[in-house]
Amino acid sequence: MMSDIPQREAYGHALAAYGEVNPKVVVLDADTSSSTLTHFFGSKFPDRFYNVGIAEPCMVDFGVGLSLGGFVPFVNAFAAFLSLRAVEQVRTCVAYAETNVKLVGHYAGVSDYKDGPTHNCVVDLAVMRSLPNMTVIVPADNHQIVQWIPVIAEYEGPVYFRMSRDKSLLVHPVDVKPVIGKAVTLREGSDVALIANGAMLGRTLLAADRLAQMGIQSRVVEVHTLKPLDVDAICEAAALTGAIVTAEEHTIIGGLGSAVAEAIAEHYPVPLQRVGIMDRFPVTAKDAELLMDYMGLSVDDIVKAATEVIQRK
Amino acid sequence: MSYLCESRILELEEIARQLRIESIKMIYKRGSGHPGGALSAAEIIAVLFFDTLNLDPKNPKWEDRDRFFLSKGHASAVLYAAMSKRGFFPEEDLTHWGELDCHLQGHPDRVKTPGIEMSAGPLGHGLAVGAGNAMAARKTGKKYRTYVLLGDGEIQAGIVWEGANVAAKYHLNNLTAILDYNDVQLDGAVHDIMPLDPLADKWRAFNWHVIEINGHNIRQIREALDTAGEIHNQPTIIIAHTTKGKGISYMENDARWHGAVPKPDQYEQALVELKRGGNYDE
Numbered sequence: 158m159m160s161d162i163p164q165r166e167a168y169g170h171a172l173a174a175y176g177e178v179n180p181k182v183v184v185l186d187a188d189t190s191s192s193t194l195t196h197f198f199g200s201k202f203p204d205r206f207y208n209v210g211i212a213e214p215c216m217v218d219f220g221v222g223l224s225l226g227g228f229v230p231f232v233n234a235f236a237a238f239l240s241l242r243a244v245e246q247v248r249t250c251v252a253y254a255e256t257n258v259k260l261v262g263h264y265a266g267v268s269d270y271k272d273g274p275t276h277n278c279v280v281d282l283a284v285m286r287s288l289p290n291m292t293v294i295v296p297a298d299n300h301q302i303v304q305w306i307p308v309i310a311e312y313e314g315p316v317y318f319r320m321s322r323d324k325s326l327l328v329h330p331v332d333v334k335p336v337i338g339k340a341v342t343l344r345e346g347s348d349v350a351l352i353a354n355g356a357m358l359g360r361t362l363l364a365a366d367r368l369a370q371m372g373i374q375s376r377v378v379e380v381h382t383l384k385p386l387d388v389d390a391i392c393e394a395a396a397l398t399g400a401i402v403t404a405e406e407h408t409i410i411g412g413l414g415s416a417v418a419e420a421i422a423e424h425y426p427v428p429l430q431r432v433g434i435m436d437r438f439p440v441t442a443k444d445a446e447l448l449m450d451y452m453g454l455s456v457d458d459i460v461k462a463a464t465e466v467i468q469r470k
Numbered sequence: 471m472s473y474l475c476e477s478r479i480l481e482l483e484e485i486a487r488q489l490r491i492e493s494i495k496m497i498y499k500r501g502s503g504h505p506g507g508a509l510s511a512a513e514i515i516a517v518l519f520f521d522t523l524n525l526d527p528k529n530p531k532w533e534d535r536d537r538f539f540l541s542k543g544h545a546s547a548v549l550y551a552a553m554s555k556r557g558f559f560p561e562e563d564l565t566h567w568g569e570l571d572c573h574l575q576g577h578p579d580r581v582k583t584p585g586i587e588m589s590a591g592p593l594g595h596g597l598a599v600g601a602g603n604a605m606a607a608r609k610t611g612k613k614y615r616t617y618v619l620l621g622d623g624e625i626q627a628g629i630v631w632e633g634a635n636v637a638a639k640y641h642l643n644n645l646t647a648i649l650d651y652n653d654v655q656l657d658g659a660v661h662d663i664m665p666l667d668p669l670a671d672k673w674r675a676f677n678w679h680v681i682e683i684n685g686h687n688i689r690q691i692r693e694a695l696d697t698a699g700e701i702h703n704q705p706t707i708i709i710a711h712t713t714k715g716k717g718i719s720y721m722e723n724d725a726r727w728h729g730a731v732p733k734p735d736q737y738e739q740a741l742v743e744l745k746r747g748g749n750y751d752e
Contacts (some may be wrong), residue, residue: 180639183609207605207640215598215632222602225537227610230602245592246629250599254589299500 159331161300162288164321165263165358167299168306169194170255172231173201181229183309185209187216193233193263193320199355213238217246217258224257229310235269236262236319240281251315252288259309260285260317266356266406267434268322270448273441279434283411285317286384290339293383295319295405295413296461297358300329301381308335321406324444331423338382340390346374349463350394352417354381354402357432357454364459373463386416392425400466401429402457406449409433428469429461474692478521482688483747485555487517490550490717491744494563498737500568502576506727507621510652510685510712515532517691518617519552530585536614537587537603541596542650543577543620544729550583551575558585594623597647598633601705604645615699618647623655624665631676637705638677645705646698647678650685652714655659656728673707685710717744 159167160307167456176182176198190196196327199206209216209222213234220230239262246275251258269276279374285293294309294316296302302320309316315464328343345356353361358379365375378394380387395401401421405413414431421427434452442448449455478611489512497503500623519525524535540549554561559573566572573582577591588599600618604648607614624630637645651669660666670680678699683690691710698706714728718740732740 204609207636209632209636209639212632212635214629215636216596218595218629218633219602219605219636221588221595222599222604223606224602225599226603226606227533228606246595249589249592250595254579391686 160327160384162299162326163324164296164299164302167302168261168320169197171303172195172318175310176202176205178307179229179310180360181205181227183223183230183455185216185230185232187211187213187232187234188239189263191245192336193261195233213243214246216249217243217260220258221254221256229257229259231259233260233261233263234263235339236275236278236281237276240284244284248288252290255290255314257313258315260315260319261320263320264322265319266303266321267448268356268440270442271402274438277439279406279439280411281319282383282407282413283415286411286416287442290315291384292316294328295354295381296336297355297379297381298325298327298329300331300333301335302329304334304438305417308337312337320460321356323354323356326362328362335381338385338387340387341379341381342376342390343379344375344377346376346399348373348375349467350376350378350398350401351404351459352378352380352391352394352401352413354379354383354413355406356449357404357406360454360456361459363456364463367456367460368463373467375463380413380417382412383416386420388420390425391417391420395421395425395427399427399463399470401427402459402462402466403429404432404454406454407433408436410436428466430466430468432462471516471665474689476705479664479688482513482516482520483655485520486512487744487747488555489516489548489551491741493547494718494732494737494740494744496547496551496564496567497731499565501731502568503547503731504544504729505547505722506654506714507542507545507650507652509718510714510715511545511548511619511650512716513577513686514619514650514691514710515529515548515552516650517688519556521692522695523617524614525556525585530558534612534614537616538599539588539618540578540590541618542593542624543590546576546578549578553585559583568643574726577660578660593621594627596620597630600645600647601633601637601640601642604642605639605640607644608642616645618645618646620649621651621652622651622660622666623663625649625666634673634676634678641703642705643701643703646695647705647707649709650712651709654714654723654728656725658725670709677704679706680709681706682709685712685721686716713748721741
């Protein structure tokens, strides 16, 4: 059942399935294929799978070379290492050189709760969003992960695709095809707009239920594509509600909250409150859900932010 | 492997001489650039672009072309000079190098300049990118070869050795690296800043086939490239011993000319010396 498996497992199976459809897809990993679950693809298509060892920068460049030769490489590593250790390769050889490379950052956010702050990654979106030519996508649930894989493979150009190690709540039906750069309104409401992506989208919908019980009607918008940003949908939400809360499994600096703040500050200023990680490193924990709560990403945190931001209207 | 007759060697030597002159003219006109490492690579570039590489300048994306990656991107002047001479873009463009609306960037840019296979600048990318490209060629059943020109200071970067590992793991014998070993980098002598020796042994230990040559000797360059094409099961590196700033007396072996521009009197002297030509077989 899609609701029972972690994002990485949905990704691993979907990528292996898509490998049959698209012979141009090749998959690279850096000694993490049993974590990212790209080994599903690797065991099915051993001659289209490259494990380069613990060498993320080399993996990116090797993938670039494969893309120059006509393949569509999915380059997989922990987000912390792909977006930081290999960022110069990503900047120069993927973003600047406009190569058709799909970067998949795994164990993102705080989902690698047991390995601790070095393996968590709450800065990847800030890094990737700052690079010209980069498309940045944060899928919300397993159904969408399955749908996104062909979309990003068939899009010509650099993509960063963010994967959680953990489960996330199912929020989408099985067959909805996402469109790059097109936000999705999941719930109508005029008191406040809740804008979220990734694992925080499910939590945001739970917060909207709670707010409804309090008599507050929320408009819930999924901004799965951080770049290119759907400024129109964000401004529409601002216009219809007059107050916005953003929710992301990422530092509040440079991610979804920042992107929304930039958009509304320039085009449609309304009060904004950001739910995210408050400029600090995560900690080691025994459970990802608990760690999210601990880091200020709980349903309560979203509800509280919504009630506060409404006061500022 | 085909025989390189004496007249052909003289032709390629003449091309190398012209590439040096053009590189210095470009750097002087632009007021910036990297003369030392452009001059040291002139014979290597001449043999590649005017003898070895199978290219179609009128169809720079021809899928069966050989691929050349200039990993030491700061030697862009000599690459641009060779590519324009080969017909990828008008020689007139060279005089606009660095101007805001000119496609020729400080370092090569695959998006802006036709025929540039890969953007470069930050050192170390070429080998891993080249390895990926060589793998793509093998997977698609293409016979083209992939060539990567590395600088010696460049191979101080760890990413180069990550790339070396990958190329050896997959036995990419359709990949040839050429090392422009002039022993001078930005801050001084390579052997002082971060010694590379025992260099050939290092590459052998990484399971590469190693050929050492005089990188200013046309016949040796050509024969090494031919030999690389006949090696089974291993990528090849050609360690080409060269002289930084080759052909201009006051630039030779002097780190100050890594990225400096001659003054007017120095420029005149440079042109006189280059037009006179040197003995490239030293």
